[in-house]
Amino acid sequence: MSGLNASLGYFVAVVIFAASVRTLLRKWHQLGFILEFASSFMLVACWLEVQTIIEVGEWAGGLGPDVTVTMLFVVLLTHGVICGGTSGNPSLVVLKFLKLEATTLPTLLAVVSQFLGAHLGLLVAAFYWGLELTDMHMIKNLMAAECSTSLLVSLLQGFFTEFVCALIFHLVHLSLRRRSALIRVPLIAVLLTFLSHTARGFTSSFINPSLAYGLTFYCPGFTFTEYAVVYWLGSLTGMTLALLLYMGHIPRIFAKNLLYCQKTRVRVPKGDKGKKKKM
Template identity: 25%
Template structure:
């Protein structure tokens, strides 16, 4: 339990540090700079917490109830504190395709996300280097190395990442149909279920930046192979979900394919 307490403290420190950065940026940075800082802080928080929880779950037998509870609670914390940040390059590219953002702005946001992912790696190592728990000490003895995160073939892992990204995108696109108080918990429940279902095959990352920070440094596969699983898989999953719900199904049913929020703006 000592390892668990220290890991939770490390996760709490990452969340508090990220929240402090968000509040400082809100006061000091205007416009597009605030947006970039928001994405960087949220991505740093997501990656830092995942580094610690991945280490904890891989070395300490948490049990299914506690493991799922931690996943759900941390997902709720992330969604509640991100303030609209997506932490995903594909979301930035989607905004470009929809005409909501320029290519330059999206490129800057993506660069900030990847920079935050790298910063999270250094933050995690700095925490582990303190040797605050036996878990951290053991990890330090192995040179902070991580090993093959895939529990299946490359195709199986890519298929899992594709399916996870599809499901999360579908949940995000339809969450507006629920009561506002339930939306966050609905998405968190979907993500928790996906982690439980696909975690043993690919880790259920379904986020290119998170995978770059947490999975790519691990031994067992090349960067190209990890890119196939964690970049191509989620990209295809997200794109296929959007095409299905906004193009194919409306075309087959003869309905308007305009998204609800866009339709609302047009009627105002």
Template identity: 25%
Template sequence: MTDLWISFSVLGLVLLLSELTRRVAARIFPGDYQIYLLEAACTFQLCSCTHELKLLGESVQLEPHIGLTITYIVTLIHLATFRGASCNASGALESFCRGNSSFRSALVLIAFQFGAGVAAQHFVAVVWSLGLSDVHLRHQRFGFRCFDPLGGTVLEAAAVELACGFIIQAAVMHIHKLDERLKAHFIAAVITGLVFTGGSISGAIFNPVLAFSVQFPCSGHTYLEYCFVYWLGPISGVASCILLFEKIVPFLSGKCTIRLDVTAAKKQKTQ
């Protein structure tokens, strides 16, 4: 139980540092610089918290309902503090493809996200080296190494990441139909469900930046295999979701409508 509370304290420290950075950025830096620093602070928060929670989950035998409850609550905190930041390279690419941002802006944003992911790696290593808990001490003795994060084959893990990317994108695209008070809870519930369903196979990361920070340093597979699973998988899921709901479904709906209109016109002519 002591290890659990120490991990919660680490999460609280990360949240305070990230919130301080967000407030400083909002007051001092104008325009695009504020957006970049906001993304960096939020991505740092996401990656650092995930590092700590992953270590806790692998080292302490938590009951499934406790682990899922922690995931749900931490996700709610992220959603409440991110202030619109995506913390996801897929979001930056989507914004560019939709024409909402320039290629340069998207590239700089992604660079800040990956930089924050690397900063999170170094930050948690410093915290773990303090040996605040038995979990941290054991991890320190292993040289802060992590091992094979895949619970299935590379193709199975990539399929899980693709499915997770598709589902979370679909949830985001249709969330406007919900009451404002339910939106954060809905997204948190979806993410928690995905972690429960796909976590044992790929970790259910569905975020290229988060995966680069948390999963890529692990042994067990090559860099290209991790790119295939954690970059190509979720990006393909997001792209296929957008293609389905914004292109294919409207096209088929329009086609069906045309067919119905033609049928009705033929009936009127025969009458």
């Protein structure tokens, strides 16, 4: 329990930081990229601790999979509630760009900020592990230099896994985008938790390029390029196909609807039909 108490304190500190940044900068819309920085930092820093509990706590601390799955869901739910409109996910930022909902410069600033936030989350988590507050964190600190990669399959299998998971996630996300946050946020958290747990033996299904960068790119076993192919290209390809399937076209690239026919029906009033017949 001491390990869980230490982790809880860590989670609370990270959430308070992200919430404080959001509160201070909420009125300055032109600084939205800083909100993305805080959102990505919170997601990566918290997920790294959940990953620690999964890797070490389940065999060293006697914590079952039900505990780790519950903690991951709580982290994702809290992130959705605290961060609101900021996703901390480059795929969702690029999605807005492809839908013509964002211009080039804000998109680039947001993506760069998300990767910087992910890197800071990695540094903060490493510092926290270095404190060795519990046996679990002491073991994690010893393992940090030779961490276990989340990519446990071949490059092709990994790419396909991230592609399919990203396709499912973005189709659901697009379908729920107009729903109330009370419905959308819990459902997205449940979906991400389910996909991550299901793909745990493959890629862990991050569906988030900056999250994957913070969680597994520094681990040995694959090159940076191979990780990028799986977690960046696979995720973005799945997102692009989801947008194409949902809208029938990609607005940023072409305006013509390729998949769905939009028939315009012009109704003629009955009175006008009678006049035409008389004439």
